[in-house]
Amino acid sequence: MRPPGEVRQALHRAACELLPRERSADPRAPRPTMREIAHRAQVGLDVANQTIKNMTRAGDLKPAGTKRVDYCNKPVAVYEPAVYLDGGLSADLETRQGVGWVDLGRIVGGWAR
Template identity: 50%
Template sequence: MRPAGEVRQALLQAAGRLATEERAPTLAELAAEATVGYEAAMNTVKNMVRAGVLRIARQRPVDYRNRPVAEYVPAAFAGA
């Protein structure tokens, strides 16, 4: 199996840094913290959820969208 790419590693580290018991990062927050492009983050996070590396903790309303957005945490995160 191939090793995880740079974008995947950066997003996983960002998710670990930003996740707390009360709040977890959204896709936009993950992309900003990991300093990767939004589209690259969107595709990679989708694959990470499918692979079980990240999971959706809950949904949160935001100002920039009518629908709530998902909050992501590492699968090993015990807090959420």
């Protein structure tokens, strides 16, 4: 699997900055919307919308409900990071090397014998 792109890294970093790990346990702490995350990451709204959908599907962000905002008549979705970054990007988020790569290595190794 490819490493995450610059936009995905920026959005994940922004989500972690907007909702630090210490405040994530508090259910009353305000969760960021897609627009707030995009603004903090300095990414366009269209790209942020699609990337946040992909990040939610991949499990990097998780939906945390809805909240009312001034710029929309309906409540908008809010998100929280599923995995927090400590310092730089974690090795798992950067390379996505997991159990599947070990299995692939075994298959190719057995095939080459």
